[in-house]
Amino acid sequence: MSTTIRLYAEDQLTGDKQIELSSDQAHYINNVMRLNVGDEVLLFNALDGEWAATIQESKKKRCVLQVGSKTRDTEKMPDLWLCFAPIKKQRLDFIIEKATELGVSCLQPVITRHTIVSKIRTDRLHAQAIEASEQCERLNIPDVKEAVSLTQLIKDWPENRRLFVLDERGGAEPIDQALRTHKDGPHAFLTGPEGGFEASELDLLRKLPFVTPISLGPRILRADTAALAAISCWQSVCGDWQKPLRNRFGEE
Amino acid sequence: MSTTIRLYAEDQLTGDKQIELSSDQAHYINNVMRLNVGDEVLLFNALDGEWAATIQESKKKRCVLQVGSKTRDTEKMPDLWLCFAPIKKQRLDFIIEKATELGVSCLQPVITRHTIVSKIRTDRLHAQAIEASEQCERLNIPDVKEAVSLTQLIKDWPENRRLFVLDERGGAEPIDQALRTHKDGPHAFLTGPEGGFEASELDLLRKLPFVTPISLGPRILRADTAALAAISCWQSVCGDWQKPLRNRFGEE
Numbered sequence: 385m386s387t388t389i390r391l392y393a394e395d396q397l398t399g400d401k402q403i404e405l406s407s408d409q410a411h412y413i414n415n416v417m418r419l420n421v422g423d424e425v426l427l428f429n430a431l432d433g434e435w436a437a438t439i440q441e442s443k444k445k446r447c448v449l450q451v452g453s454k455t456r457d458t459e460k461m462p463d464l465w466l467c468f469a470p471i472k473k474q475r476l477d478f479i480i481e482k483a484t485e486l487g488v489s490c491l492q493p494v495i496t497r498h499t500i501v502s503k504i505r506t507d508r509l510h511a512q513a514i515e516a517s518e519q520c521e522r523l524n525i526p527d528v529k530e531a532v533s534l535t536q537l538i539k540d541w542p543e544n545r546r547l548f549v550l551d552e553r554g555g556a557e558p559i560d561q562a563l564r565t566h567k568d569g570p571h572a573f574l575t576g577p578e579g580g581f582e583a584s585e586l587d588l589l590r591k592l593p594f595v596t597p598i599s600l601g602p603r604i605l606r607a608d609t610a611a612l613a614a615i616s617c618w619q620s621v622c623g624d625w626q627k628p629l630r631n632r633f634g635e636e
Numbered sequence: 637m638s639t640t641i642r643l644y645a646e647d648q649l650t651g652d653k654q655i656e657l658s659s660d661q662a663h664y665i666n667n668v669m670r671l672n673v674g675d676e677v678l679l680f681n682a683l684d685g686e687w688a689a690t691i692q693e694s695k696k697k698r699c700v701l702q703v704g705s706k707t708r709d710t711e712k713m714p715d716l717w718l719c720f721a722p723i724k725k726q727r728l729d730f731i732i733e734k735a736t737e738l739g740v741s742c743l744q745p746v747i748t749r750h751t752i753v754s755k756i757r758t759d760r761l762h763a764q765a766i767e768a769s770e771q772c773e774r775l776n777i778p779d780v781k782e783a784v785s786l787t788q789l790i791k792d793w794p795e796n797r798r799l800f801v802l803d804e805r806g807g808a809e810p811i812d813q814a815l816r817t818h819k820d821g822p823h824a825f826l827t828g829p830e831g832g833f834e835a836s837e838l839d840l841l842r843k844l845p846f847v848t849p850i851s852l853g854p855r856i857l858r859a860d861t862a863a864l865a866a867i868s869c870w871q872s873v874c875g876d877w878q879k880p881l882r883n884r885f886g887e888e
Contacts, residue, residue, distance in 0.1 A: 459854075478730070485861050487853070521856055558879075560872045600868075601739070601877035602711075604773055609737050609864075616852075616865035617872045620812045625853035627810075 389417060390426040390434070390518045392525060397432035401451045402440070410447035413439070426455060430524030433458045459523055462623040465490040465545070465572035467537060468611055470501040472578070475608040480509055482608075484516035484526050486615045487623060492572075493531035498579035504531045534585060537574075541594060545570045549589050550610050551597035552580050559614060562598045563621040571622065575611045641669060642678040642686070642770045644777060649684035653703045654692070662699035665691070678707060682776030685710045711775055714875040717742040717797070717824035719789060720863055722753040724830070727860040732761055734860075736768035736778050738867045739875060744824075745783035750831035756783045786837060789826075793846060797822045800870075801841050802862050803849035804832050811866060814850045815873040823874065827863045 391413075395403055405413065413419050421439050427449065428434040434456035437449035466488045470476055483491060491513065493504050510528040517525045532540075541547065546566050548559075550573065557565075574589075581589075589595050600613055619625045643665075647655055657665065665671050673691050679701065680686040686708035689701040718740045722728055735743060743765065745756050762780040769777045784792075793799065798818050800811075802825065809817075826841075833841075841847050852865055871877045 482861050482864075485855065485857055486865065487855055520858070558872070558877050560877065599877070601871055601875065602879045603737065603739055605737055606772070609734050612734075612861075612864055613738065613868035613871075616868040619853055619865075620810070620869045620872075623853065625810050625812065625851070627854045 388424060388426050389413070389419070390428060390521065392514050392518055393427040393429050393432075397427055397429065397435045397451055399435075399451060399453060403427065403437065403449045403451060405447040405449065407445045410445050413447045414442050414444065424452075425449065427451065428456070428523050430458060430461075434523060456523065461489055461522075461524055462487050462619065463570045464488050464615065464618060464623065465492060465570075466611060466615065467492040467494050467547070467572055467574040469494055469496045469499045469575065469577035469607065470504050470531065471607050472501065475606070476501070476509075477512060479608050479611050480512045480528075481516045482612045483615060484513050484522065485520040486612070486619060487522070488526050488615060489524075490527040490529065490572075492529045492537070494537050494574065495531055495533050496577055496585060497534075497582040499577040500579075501577075506530050538588070538592065541592075543594050545572055545594065547572045547574055547589075547592075547595045548598045548614065549574045549581075549586070549595055550576065550600060550614060551586055551590075552576075552604065553583075553586065556597035556599040559598045559600055559617050560621065562596050563618060566596060567622055569622060571618065573611065573614045573618070575607050575614070578607060640676060640678050641665070641671070642680060642773065644766050644770055645679040645681050645684075649679055649681065649687045649703055651687075651703055651705060655679065655689065655701045655703060657699040657701065659697045662697050665699045666694050666696065676704075677701065679703065680708070680775050682710060686775060708775065713741055713774075713776055714739050714871065715822045716740050716867065716870060716875065717744060717822075718863060718867065719744040719746050719799070719824055719826040721746055721748045721751045721827065721829035721859065722756050722783065723859050724753065727858070728753070728761075729764060731860050731863050732764045732780075733768045734864045735867060736765050736774065737772040738864070738871060739774070740778050740867060741776075742779040742781065742824075744781045744789070746789050746826065747783055747785045748829055748837060749786075749834040751829040752831070753829075758782050790840075790844065793844075795846050797824055797846065799824045799826055799841075799844075799847045800850045800866065801826045801833075801838070801847055802828065802852060802866060803838055803842075804828075804856065805835075805838065808849035808851040811850045811852055811869050812873065814848050815870060818848060819874055821874060823870065825863065825866045825870070827859050827866070830859060 436452040440450045441448040679689045688704040693700040
């Protein structure tokens with residue numbers, strides 16, 4: 385992993401500009417990481433790409449940076465939504481972190497009948513998505529939506545986006561086959577809560593023209609494992625895993 | 637997930653046999669889950685399959701079960717090894733749990749130059765693998781090996797087993813392509829520590845006839861994410877994800 389600290393910058397980034405960090409970010413830089421005037425960090429956002437910036441001022445809750453030169457251009461990210469029934473905190477945090485690392489563009493919490501988590505702190509999930517993006521070298525932050533009911537999700541669903549539903553019952557297409565059949569996007573996955581979907585929810589989903597039920601093999605997977613496994617398979621077949629890693633050793 | 641408690645049984649399982657649980661298992665049944673005489677659990681191992689068993693005696697650190705009828709036959713599991721440089725505890729635990737859920741047959745810790753974890757408690761990893769197997773309805777437990785150096789791993793490597801090495805530098809084949817090229821097994825994955833492999837280690841590995849370097853796309857993934865993503869892709873292409881889930885609703 386890169387050792388230079390990367391921070392998400394809401395402001396526009398251009399050469400020679402002065403950027404003042406938020407007080408949370410300033411605290412992190414000054415007090416947690418203990419950087420000093422003259423040290424370098426990387427600032428990024430989806431529109432401007434990634435830029436090197438040098439610390440000009442570093443005092444208490446204030447940190448001002450001077451933007452230098454651009455280190456990376458904006459990149460087109462794969463278009464994949466993950467719709468997920470919220471689960472217990474530790475596993476939920478894991479979904480946010482891993483889904484961000486694996487390049488998901490939108491995270492949509494969905495309340496289903498068996499969902500036991502009643503209150504979803506969207507702002508907290510958003511903060512985690514930012515942190516995960518900073519650490520995995522993404523240039524954009526996945527869009528974290530407010531939670532909706534399954535009924536509302538279906539009602540508002542954009543019909544051109546294929547929704548792969550992880551269906552634990554028999555008869556669903558193996559994921560590899562489903563991805564190849566429906567290779568052209570845009571796509572989304574829907575994973576259920578710890579207790580799984582209720583049979584009536586799956587019956588309803590199966591009837592929708594934009595839904596493809598999929599199977600992840602003969603073993604039952606936890607919700608968080610299933611989400612991550614599905615996204616990985618998608619990236620491998622439909623996403624940008626055919627592209628080489630940005631080379632870090634100066635080789636072609 | 638199944639709600640009946642599943643326990644790994646080292647003893648042979650046959651109908652009408654009396655099984656005494658280990659004191660740890662007895663504590664779990666009696667004191668943590670608070671089951672009583674007459675309650676049912678499921679016992680399993682790779683040789684005998686899975687059997688229903690009823691609690692006959694439940695006192696303090698002693699729990700005796702009467703085996704009833706067989707609920708599942710032994711199943712052939714996919715043959716996939718995960719060789720991994722140990723990382724910090726929480727992420728390591730995650731690898732063990734998820735790799736077990738995803739059907740890996742063998743877990744081999746490997747010490748590389750950048751590995752910072754010096755002491756690996758193989759017994760602890762084994763206990764976690766058992767717990768993960770109990771919870772994800774596996775019938776066998778992945779084999780957890782003692783840690784070896786990378787040099788030793790290479791020296792003892794069975795040449796007929798293809799080793800896919802997650803190579804963070806440019807030039808490695810995308811995973812989907814590599815899996816299809818080398819679809820016939822047996823297979824293994826090797827993932828590096830937090831700091832990645834040293835360039836000389838990757839150079840050495842690339843020269844070996846049984847090694848195929850692979851890429852998981854243009855974003856850098858944490859070691860634990862990469863391991864999980866690779867196993868998922870493997871199961872989807874080479875493993876048993878073409879097989880339907882054992883049906884739980886009595887349907888075909």
